[in-house]
Amino acid sequence: MIDGIFQFIDENTYLLLGIIKAVVIASALLGVVPLLVWLERRLMGRFQVRLGPNRVGPYGLGQPISDSIKLLFKESIIQNSADKFLFHLAPVVVVFTAIVSFAVIPMTGPFELFGEKMGLWASNINSGILFVFAISGMGIYGMVLAGLSSNNKYSLMGGLRSSAQMISYELTLGLAALCVIVHTGSLNLVDMVERQNSWPNALNLLNPPLMIAFVLFFIAGIAETNRAPFDLPEAEQELVAGFHTEYTGMKFAMFFMGEYINMVTMSALITLMFLGGWNTYILPDWAIIGFVAFAFKVSFLLCVFIWLRSTFPRIRYDRLMTFGWKFLLPIAIVNLFLEAAIRVI
Amino acid sequence: MEHIPAPAIDFISLAPALILSVFGMLVLLMDLFAGKNKNLLVFASLVGLVLAGVSAFAPKALPVVSFGGSYVVDHLSVFFTLIFVFSSALTILLSIEYNPRNGIRAGEYYALILFCTVGMILLASATDLIMIFLGIEVVSICLYVLAGIKRGDVKSNEAALKYFLLGAFATGFLVYGMTLLYGATGTTKLAGIAEVIHSGQTNSDTLLLLGTVLLIIGFGFKVASVPFHMWAPDVYEGAPSPVTAFMAVGPKAAALVAFYRVFATAIPEIGTTWDTLLMVVAVATMVIGNFGAIVQTNIKRLLAYSSISHVGYLLIAIIARNSLGGSAIAYYMMAYAFMIFGTFGIVILLGEKNSENLEIKNYAGLGVKQPAIALCMTVFMLSLGGMPPFAGFIAKFYIFGAAIKEGYVVLVVIAVLNSVVSLYYYLKIVVLMYMKDSERELELSMGPITLAVVAIAVFGTIEMGLFPDPILQLTQ
Amino acid sequence: MLEQYIGATVMFIMAIGIACGMVFMTSVLGPKRHFAEKMEPFECGEKQIVSPHQRFSVKFYLVAVLFVLFDIEAVFFFPWAILFKKLGMFGFVEMLFFIIILGVGLCYVWIKGGLDWE
Numbered sequence: 001m002i003d004g005i006f007q008f009i010d011e012n013t014y015l016l017l018g019i020i021k022a023v024v025i026a027s028a029l030l031g032v033v034p035l036l037v038w039l040e041r042r043l044m045g046r047f048q049v050r051l052g053p054n055r056v057g058p059y060g061l062g063q064p065i066s067d068s069i070k071l072l073f074k075e076s077i078i079q080n081s082a083d084k085f086l087f088h089l090a091p092v093v094v095v096f097t098a099i100v101s102f103a104v105i106p107m108t109g110p111f112e113l114f115g116e117k118m119g120l121w122a123s124n125i126n127s128g129i130l131f132v133f134a135i136s137g138m139g140i141y142g143m144v145l146a147g148l149s150s151n152n153k154y155s156l157m158g159g160l161r162s163s164a165q166m167i168s169y170e171l172t173l174g175l176a177a178l179c180v181i182v183h184t185g186s187l188n189l190v191d192m193v194e195r196q197n198s199w200p201n202a203l204n205l206l207n208p209p210l211m212i213a214f215v216l217f218f219i220a221g222i223a224e225t226n227r228a229p230f231d232l233p234e235a236e237q238e239l240v241a242g243f244h245t246e247y248t249g250m251k252f253a254m255f256f257m258g259e260y261i262n263m264v265t266m267s268a269l270i271t272l273m274f275l276g277g278w279n280t281y282i283l284p285d286w287a288i289i290g291f292v293a294f295a296f297k298v299s300f301l302l303c304v305f306i307w308l309r310s311t312f313p314r315i316r317y318d319r320l321m322t323f324g325w326k327f328l329l330p331i332a333i334v335n336l337f338l339e340a341a342i343r344v345i
Numbered sequence: 346m347e348h349i350p351a352p353a354i355d356f357i358s359l360a361p362a363l364i365l366s367v368f369g370m371l372v373l374l375m376d377l378f379a380g381k382n383k384n385l386l387v388f389a390s391l392v393g394l395v396l397a398g399v400s401a402f403a404p405k406a407l408p409v410v411s412f413g414g415s416y417v418v419d420h421l422s423v424f425f426t427l428i429f430v431f432s433s434a435l436t437i438l439l440s441i442e443y444n445p446r447n448g449i450r451a452g453e454y455y456a457l458i459l460f461c462t463v464g465m466i467l468l469a470s471a472t473d474l475i476m477i478f479l480g481i482e483v484v485s486i487c488l489y490v491l492a493g494i495k496r497g498d499v500k501s502n503e504a505a506l507k508y509f510l511l512g513a514f515a516t517g518f519l520v521y522g523m524t525l526l527y528g529a530t531g532t533t534k535l536a537g538i539a540e541v542i543h544s545g546q547t548n549s550d551t552l553l554l555l556g557t558v559l560l561i562i563g564f565g566f567k568v569a570s571v572p573f574h575m576w577a578p579d580v581y582e583g584a585p586s587p588v589t590a591f592m593a594v595g596p597k598a599a600a601l602v603a604f605y606r607v608f609a610t611a612i613p614e615i616g617t618t619w620d621t622l623l624m625v626v627a628v629a630t631m632v633i634g635n636f637g638a639i640v641q642t643n644i645k646r647l648l649a650y651s652s653i654s655h656v657g658y659l660l661i662a663i664i665a666r667n668s669l670g671g672s673a674i675a676y677y678m679m680a681y682a683f684m685i686f687g688t689f690g691i692v693i694l695l696g697e698k699n700s701e702n703l704e705i706k707n708y709a710g711l712g713v714k715q716p717a718i719a720l721c722m723t724v725f726m727l728s729l730g731g732m733p734p735f736a737g738f739i740a741k742f743y744i745f746g747a748a749i750k751e752g753y754v755v756l757v758v759i760a761v762l763n764s765v766v767s768l769y770y771y772l773k774i775v776v777l778m779y780m781k782d783s784e785r786e787l788e789l790s791m792g793p794i795t796l797a798v799v800a801i802a803v804f805g806t807i808e809m810g811l812f813p814d815p816i817l818q819l820t821q
Numbered sequence: 822m823l824e825q826y827i828g829a830t831v832m833f834i835m836a837i838g839i840a841c842g843m844v845f846m847t848s849v850l851g852p853k854r855h856f857a858e859k860m861e862p863f864e865c866g867e868k869q870i871v872s873p874h875q876r877f878s879v880k881f882y883l884v885a886v887l888f889v890l891f892d893i894e895a896v897f898f899f900p901w902a903i904l905f906k907k908l909g910m911f912g913f914v915e916m917l918f919f920i921i922i923l924g925v926g927l928c929y930v931w932i933k934g935g936l937d938w939e
Contacts, residue, residue: 018827025828026835075851080860092840099836103829122828130899131829152862153871164881167888174895181902245863250847254840318938321884325936329891330927336898337920343905344913349907370925377932 022103022122029102033260034064040306047310074249079151082246086149091251094142094258101135102261104128105268106190107294108278111287119190120291128189129177132269133170136224136262140166143226143243146255150246158242161232161317168324169223169230172216175332179213179339180204180273189269193277202281205274209339214274216332221266223324226259228309232317267301268294358409358418360400361426362466368393369459376452383444383452390437390455394462398430414534415473424675424820425469425602428682432594433462435686435798439587442792443693447495447701449585454494458591461487465599472610474523474533477603481519481567484596485512491591492584504583511566511576519563525556526611535611542614557612557619561626564607567600570660571629574653578637581649586701589645590689593652598678601659605674609666620664624756627664631657631763638770643703644692647770648685651729654767655681658741658760661748669747672820676743679816680728680736680809687802688725690795691718697788708774710783718789719778721803726771728806731764736809743817883935894923 009016038053038061045052053060078087106121125131140163147159181187183204184195196202204210223230232242239245244255271277275297278290315323356363372386372393379385401423408419436458444454464483471477489512493505527533529552530541547553562573569577581589612619634654641647659677662670695702712719728735741764745757809816861868901908901916908915930936 014824015827018824019831022828022831022835026832026839030839072847073850073852074847075853076847077859079862081862088844092837092844095840095843096836099839100829100833103832122832123825125825125829150862151874152864154863156877160877160881164884167892168884171888171891171895174892175898178895178898178902181899182905185903185906187899187903240863249851250843254843321938322936325887326931333920333923333927337917340905340913340916344910349904349912370922373929374925377929 017118018122021118021120025102025120025122026099029099029261029264030257032264033257034068036260036264036302037064037067037256039302040309043303043306044310047307068250068253071250071253076249076251077246079246081151083149083151086145087246088251090142090146090149091247091254091258092142093145094139095254095261097135097139097142098258098261098265101132101139102265102268104131104189105265106193106272106277107268108287108290109193109285110190120287121190124188124190127187129181129187129192129269129273132265133174133177136265137166137170139258139262142255142258146247147243150243152246154239154241154245155243158239158245161239162226162243165230165232165320165324166224166226168321169220169328172324172328172332173220173224175329175336176213176217176220177273178336179210182336182339182343183207183210189272193272193279196276197279199281202279203274203276205276209335209342210274212331212335213339214270216328216335217273218270219328220324221270222305222308223320225262225266225305227263227305229312229315230320231314232320263302263305264298267298267305270301271297352411352413354411355404355409355418357400358404359411359416360403361397361430362463364397364400365393365459365463365466368396369456369463372459373453373456376456379452381450383450383455386452386455387437387441390459391434393459394430394434394437397462397466398427398434401426401430412473412476414536415476416467416470417472418470420819420821421602421671421675422466422470425598425678426466427819428598428675428678429462429465429469429595432591432598432682432686433458435682435801436587436591436595438794438798439590439686439690439693440585441794442790443585443587443696443795446696446698446790447585448497449494451494451496454491457487457491457494461491461591461596465595468599468603471603472535472606474526474535474607477607478516478520478523480599480603481516484599485516485567488512488588488592488596491588492580494588495585498583500583501585502583504580507576507583508580515563515566515573518559518566522556522559522561522563525552525559529553529556535606538611539614542612553612553615554618557615558622560607561619561622564600564604565626568597568604568656568659569653570626570656571633571653572626574630574633577653578641578646578649581652582643582645582703586645586689586693586696589648590685593648593685594678594682597652597656598674598682601656601663601674601678602671605663605671608663609670613666616666620666623660623664624753627657627660627756628759629657630654630660631760635763635766635770638767641770642705644705644708644774645703647705648688648692651767651770652685654763655729657763658744661753661756661760662744664753664756665747665751667747667751668821669743669750672817673740673743673747675820676809676813676817677740680740680806683736683802683805683809684725684728687721687799687806688729690799690802691722691725693795694718694789694791694799696790698790705774705777706784709777709781712779714783715789718799721799722778723775724803724806726775728810730768730771732768734807734810736806736813739810739813880938887930887935890926891923894919894926 041063042052042060053063056062056066078084103122104125106119106124108120110117110119143162144159147155147157147162150156180192184192186192196204205214244252247255271294278294280289280293283289368389372389375389376386404418407423408417410417437455440449440454444450461484464480464487467476468480468484471480489505489509492508493501495501523533526538529547529549530538531548532538532541541547542553565573581592584592608619631654634650634657638647638650638654641650659674662673662677692703695707711722724735728737731737731741745760748757897919901912905912
């Protein structure tokens with residue numbers, strides 16, 4: 001009996017490993033969200049010279065958990081004139097795309113465990129970065145569907161704005177990423193990190209055209225995740241709550257879950273593409289140290305996201321579109337050309 | 346690291362397409378800074394067309410092959426390039442006076458004509474299904490916009506929308522046909538397809554036949570043959586007159602030459618399976634085109650139906666599938682270009698500021714008031730009807746000759762009978778011009794450039810009718 | 822080859838499960854106390870003043886069309902970027918022309934006012 005199980009494991013190592021890794025990563029991702037909510041609220045409290053949540057548990061750590069339990073037990077209201085099916089579908093799409101796009105993010109370099117060569121990723125596919133773009137690009141549908149199905153003008157405006165904003169900044173995002181792809185010659189995210197393994201190629205960030213690409217990617221990334229100062233789709237002052245005005249309870253929380261997971265994915269992408277991924281350059285390259293380094297870099301970027309939110313006021317919508325099309329896009333095109341020119345000479 | 350070799354490209358033979366692409370973009374950018382005055386754009390476009398026409402003669406030895414055999418410049422394609430450049434230039438000349446009068450101010454007009462010409466040149470030289478698709482798309486997309494360039498005009502909008510929807514649909518058929526052909530033979534090169542069919546190694550004959558039928562449907566839409574002609578009258582009527590003339594000549598010639606290349610070089614060996622179908626299409630096109638034209642009261646609709654019937658004659662050359670057919674198509678299209686641009690020049694001359702005077706009855710009394718223009722119109726009408734001393738007669742003669750050589754006598758007899766029918770409505774206009782008095786006073790806008798176009802056309806029609814040999818030699 | 826996709830597939834299934842599960846749970850667990858006012862669309866406490874189903878600015882369509890154009894062009898960059906080193910100078914020059922054409926398109930849209938939001 002036990003021999004049979006071992007034999008089964010031996011024969012299907014890949015399958016089992018894949019399943020285990022996927023389950024672990026997906027659960028960890030869901031666990032990170034409440035932590036991130038807590039971090040954001042605590043940091044925002046600090047920035048605004050107030051305390052932030054501090055009552056539930058040590059340092060208020062229990063707050064997001066109690067919040068989510070509360071939201072789960074709240075009434076989920078679907079107003080009469082809404083399109084029921086699409087209204088339910090929208091948050092599902094948002095959460096689904098957010099989780100799946102994280103599947104190809106590697107968090108350590110390849111290492112050996114129990115004689116199996118593996119790494120901390122759910123999938124290591126050759127078209128890694130395209131996969132992330134493709135899946136996270138589908139997240140727009142969630143917002144548009146939410147806006148359309150709510151039968152509410154605030155929602156509709158929010159949905160429209162978000163779709164226009166996200167597709168506009170997706171161009172810059174893609175062109176900035178292309179610089180790194182030209183530099184690496186591969187779409188695979190592990191390859192991109194390994195290209196930065198040693199001096200003098202370490203840290204794509206230090207390469208002049210890639211430095212500009214980094215800034216472009218970061219700005220476009222903030223806009224893609226609908227974070228302040230680009231959180232136009234949910235601008236409270238004009239649109240109540242934008243595309244999720246009509247949502248209540250857990251479905252409302254799901255939009256935030258999607259946003260936070262997207263933030264993590266975006267930070268992870270930036271880390272992998274520009275900040276050397278799991279490389280520390282001084283410490284021994286053990287997988288565990290690599291993972292800690294990766295997590296540290298991602299956390300730092302997440303703090304920057306929060307920092308930006310509490311620093312900048314929201315930008316006006318026409319300025320947002322002008323900025324994207326007339327400033328970022330030309331720079332991105334010229335920058336790609338520069339990177340190619342430097343590579344070819 | 347191993348390098349991927351650059352494909353062999355002969356840039357000299359590509360020059361016409363490259364020059365026109367560059368000039369197209371140049372005109373587009375110039376338009377941004379030109380303001381209201383479009384003369385500079387017209388000038389730049391004409392310079393581009395002339396340069397392209399001259400550069401078509403640049404290759405020293407023909408044929409020249411580029412892009413791994415998917416682009417071939419041979420005598421046929423050089424001649425067609427000349428037809429395209431010529432017809433585009435005439436279109437632009439006709440528009441100089443027409444556009445301001447009819448409120449067409451978009452500078453993109455000229456750029457679109459240039460881009461469309463690029464597409465047509467690609468189409469004439471394409472020997473690969475993918476290249477043919479590319480050419481057809483470039484041509485079609487430009488034409489969709491050109492048909493609707495009179496933005497305030499309901500008829501123009503209707504024309505653009507109809508053309509776009511049906512054209513997109515037809516492209517679907519075309520691509521599907523190409524896919525099946527590729528599936529059956531495993532190659533998109535026309536020569537390769539012929540080779541596979543010749544060696545009998547096709548994957549599936551059913552796929553091959555299905556693909557052929559779909560290709561006939563797709564090309565049928567593009568050249569406006571029956572039963573896929575329904576868009577033509579509406580689009581021809583709604584589009585601005587110079588664009589109508591353009592559509593009747595350039596893109597039609599381009600689609601026909603691609604049609605000819607696919608059917609006469611890729612799949613002639615299975616000709617017995619598709620020539621019956623194509624014969625039915627050709628006969629239907631001639632009959633419906635001619636009888637449809639008889640009842641028209643609008644000159645542009647009449648010319649649309651007449652253009653459909655001319656496609657019927659041209660299909661006979663494709664059915665003949667010999668090299669004589671190819672040069673017959675080339676000669677016919679050149680002659681047709683003269684006739685159509687002349688006719689449309691007169692149509693434009695007749696137009697006024699607020700009314701284009703497109704009814705046939707507006708032509709009454711023209712013979713008394715403007716005998717010279719009426720005479721020109723008579724020449725074009727007789728030539729379109731295929732009467733002897735003019736270009737239309739010689740053109741038809743070559744087409745029928747190519748068909749008779751392959752033994753399609755019945756088809757030729759039907760075609761001759763049809764041309765007799767067509768004389769009825771062409772002569773109707775002539776009779777109207779000389780035998781009837783005008784109902785009201787017509788103010789002809791005697792634009793000098795439009796008059797010059799008409800003069801060139803008359804000269805060409807007569808010259809090609811009396812001395813066909815020099816031009817015929819160019820086509821072979 | 823397909824082994825690579827096992828993890829992603831499992832994530833795929835899990836994500837659907839998690840997302841649908843959450844929607845299902847909140848529908849089951851929450852209270853259901855319906856009354857007329859609650860079921861109306863939100864309009865700051867008023868009855869809905871105008872229908873949300875009205876025409877919206879044509880600018881949004883324009884942005885969508887422009888996005889399709891530029892994104893399709895960007896798509897062509899991806900295979901080029903991967904093979905960039907192997908294509909060498911040839912690839913660079915070809916792509917230079919491509920970028921110039923892209924730039925002409927952007928200039929055209931820009932000066933024609935397609936990017937203005939005022």
